[in-house]
Amino acid sequence: MDWFTPWPNEALVAVSNYLLSQFPMVCSADVKASVVTTMGTYHEKVSETCESYFERFRRRTHVTPKSYLSFINGYKTLYAEKHNYINTLAEHMNVGLAKLMEASESVAQLSKDLQVKEKELAVASVKADKVVAEVTVIAEAATIVKNEVQVVKDKAQKIVDGIGKEKAIAEGKLEAARPALEEAEAALNQFPKDKINEETVELLQTYFVMEDYTMENAKKVCGSVAGLLAWTKAMATFFGINKEVLPLKANLVIQEGRLTVANNQLGIAEAQLAEKQAEFDKVQAKCDAAMKEKQDLLDDAEMCRNKMQAASALIDGLSGEKIRWIEQSKEFKSQINRLVGDVLQLTGFLSYCGPFNQSFREMLLKKIWEGELRKHKIPFTEKLSLISALVDPPTISEWNLQGLPADDLSVQNGIIVTKAARYPLLIDPQTQGKAWIKEKEKANSFQVTSLNHKFFRSHLEDY
Numbered sequence: 289m290d291w292f293t294p295w296p297n298e299a300l301v302a303v304s305n306y307l308l309s310q311f312p313m314v315c316s317a318d319v320k321a322s323v324v325t326t327m328g329t330y331h332e333k334v335s336e337t338c339e340s341y342f343e344r345f346r347r348r349t350h351v352t353p354k355s356y357l358s359f360i361n362g363y364k365t366l367y368a369e370k371h372n373y374i375n376t377l378a379e380h381m382n383v384g385l386a387k388l389m390e391a392s393e394s395v396a397q398l399s400k401d402l403q404v405k406e407k408e409l410a411v412a413s414v415k416a417d418k419v420v421a422e423v424t425v426i427a428e429a430a431t432i433v434k435n436e437v438q439v440v441k442d443k444a445q446k447i448v449d450g451i452g453k454e455k456a457i458a459e460g461k462l463e464a465a466r467p468a469l470e471e472a473e474a475a476l477n478q479f480p481k482d483k484i485n486e487e488t489v490e491l492l493q494t495y496f497v498m499e500d501y502t503m504e505n506a507k508k509v510c511g512s513v514a515g516l517l518a519w520t521k522a523m524a525t526f527f528g529i530n531k532e533v534l535p536l537k538a539n540l541v542i543q544e545g546r547l548t549v550a551n552n553q554l555g556i557a558e559a560q561l562a563e564k565q566a567e568f569d570k571v572q573a574k575c576d577a578a579m580k581e582k583q584d585l586l587d588d589a590e591m592c593r594n595k596m597q598a599a600s601a602l603i604d605g606l607s608g609e610k611i612r613w614i615e616q617s618k619e620f621k622s623q624i625n626r627l628v629g630d631v632l633q634l635t636g637f638l639s640y641c642g643p644f645n646q647s648f649r650e651m652l653l654k655k656i657w658e659g660e661l662r663k664h665k666i667p668f669t670e671k672l673s674l675i676s677a678l679v680d681p682p683t684i685s686e687w688n689l690q691g692l693p694a695d696d697l698s699v700q701n702g703i704i705v706t707k708a709a710r711y712p713l714l715i716d717p718q719t720q721g722k723a724w725i726k727e728k729e730k731a732n733s734f735q736v737t738s739l740n741h742k743f744f745r746s747h748l749e750d751y
Contacts, residue, residue, distance in 0.1 A: 294335055295353055300328030307360050313367065315628045315667070322664035323628050327363070330632065331356045333656045334640045341648055349643035355710075359639040362709045366638075367631045371624065378620035385613050391599045398596040405589040412585050416578040423575040430568040437561045444554035451547040454539070461536050484527045492520050629661045629668025630677065637674055637700075638708045646697045678703045690727040693720060 295303075304327040313320055331351065338349050495501050506517040623630075636657055641649045653674070661668045675684070675696065687702050688694050701721065705712045714721045726734060737747040 294332075295356070297328050297332060300331055300356060301325055303356070304328060304360055308364070311364055311367075313628055314371065314624050319628060319666055322666050323632065326632065326660050326664050326666060327356075327360060329660050330636050330640075330657060331359065333660070334636075334652065337644070337648060337652055337656070341644060345645070347643075351640060355639060358709045359635060362639055363631055363635040365709070366635050367627060370627055370631060374620055374623050374627070378617060378624070381613050381617045381620065385617060388603065388613075391603050395596055395599045395603065398592055398599065402589060402592045402596060405585060405592060409582070409585040409589055412578070412582045416575075416582040419575045419578040423571050426571045427568060430564045433564050434561060437557050437564070441554060441557040441561065444550050444557060447550040448547060448554060451543050451550060455543050455547065459540070461532070484523050486527070486531075489524050489527050492524050496521065496524065623669075626667045626669050629666040630672055632661065632666070633657060633668060633672055634674065634677055638678075638704060639710075642701075642704045642708065642712060649700070675699055675703065678707060687724065687728070691720065691724040 301324060305324045308320070308324055313323070315323070334351050334355075338351060342348050501517065503517060633653060637649070637653060641652060644652070658668070679699075679702075684694075684699055684702075687699070692698055692702050698720070701714075702724070705714070705721075705725070714725075716722055726736065735747055735750070737744050741747065
């Protein structure tokens with residue numbers, strides 16, 4: 289098989305159609321069909337350019353069907369990579385825009401909620417003020433009544449306390465006199481002790497002071513009536529004790545009556561005081577509930593206001609970014625739409641432009657291939673930068689530090705070396721490419737060898 293024999297255009301288109309028929313691309317069916325056709329044209333145009341290159345510079349270069357297969361597969365790989373990258377950026381941008389829209393809607397809703405809350409707060413404030421006024425009136429009235437009742441209570445309590453003391457004194461004296469009184473009553477037995485009066489006791493005093501007026505002498509003189517002597521002494525003793533006890537008993541009855549009245553007054557006063565306190569507590573609870581409702585609405589409104597202010601500040605701070613994000617989101621969509629043509633250019637460069645010098649590369653890209661894209665109405669980016677589309681500035685800076693020259697041709701060659709699907713063949717008379725590759729791959733245990741190296745075989749076997 290002669291690998292250098294060119295395929296006819298129909299075969300090239302048939303192969304690209306077969307390999308791309310199930311491949312997802314963001315474009316219409318007509319554009320996809322144009323891409324399939326243009327791929328074959330790209331390959332044919334490169335074959336023609338190879339002849340022109342030889343005629344002008346006497347440098348022979350070739351493209352083969354294998355080059356075309358590599359071109360198609362490279363297109364699929366690069367398209368998927370670029371689409372995923374741009375789509376991810378677009379999704380992130382759309383998420384940011386969605387958050388901004390959500391924040392805007394949230395501010396609008398918060399504004400409505402705040403208006404409702406402020407109306408509710410106004411009603412609650414009026415209600416709370418009314419309740420506070422009622423409570424103030426009732427509290428003042430209750431305070432007056434409480435003060436009056438307190439005076440009555442204090443007076444009654446003072447009476448109760450005084451009566452209690454007097455009663456305690458009377459009961460103490462009665463308790464002290466009780467043994468003597470009981471003894472005298474026992475001695476008098478059935479005699480009419482209640483008829484004893486002070487005159488009789490005074491008459492008896494003359495006899496009581498006599499030395500011989502004793503029970504011993506009475507028993508000696510007249511034993512049968514000796515008990516009369518004991519009775520007279522008992523009668524006098526009973527009268528003396530009862531004379532003190534009777535007022536105490538009478539006073540005790542009076543004091544107990546006063547105590548009953550005072551306790552009744554105290555009970556009434558305490559009941560009135562408890563009633564007024566309960567009335568006041570009820571109104572106070574109503575006031576507390578109204579004030580709590582007002583405070584809750586105040587806190588809720590303040591929280592709503594703070595959220596709205598924070599969201600508004602965020603939106604205001606990102607207002608400039610929002611415009612840029614919207615434009616960038618549109619640009620991402622446009623980039624995805626242009627991707628079918630841009631990837632044709634990028635993959636064509638990686639697959640075919642390596643052997644050519646800068647002028648022929650420009651001719652292929654700008655004149656020949658762009659002409660085909662316009663002819664077949666395939667979207668693409670005007671003034672597409674191959675370098676910025678295929679490699680980032682930090683990588684280029686790293687290559688420069690490793691020894692790669694900074695001119696566009698050298699950077700393009702670096703891109704082809706690192707990103708082309710097939711192994712590159714370097715024509716490097718100044719050994720700049722060799723020096724760069726050795727430095728670039730130093731960390732990867734890069735092995736340099738040659739066909740005439742004595743360890744060439746072992747080098748191949750090791751790697």
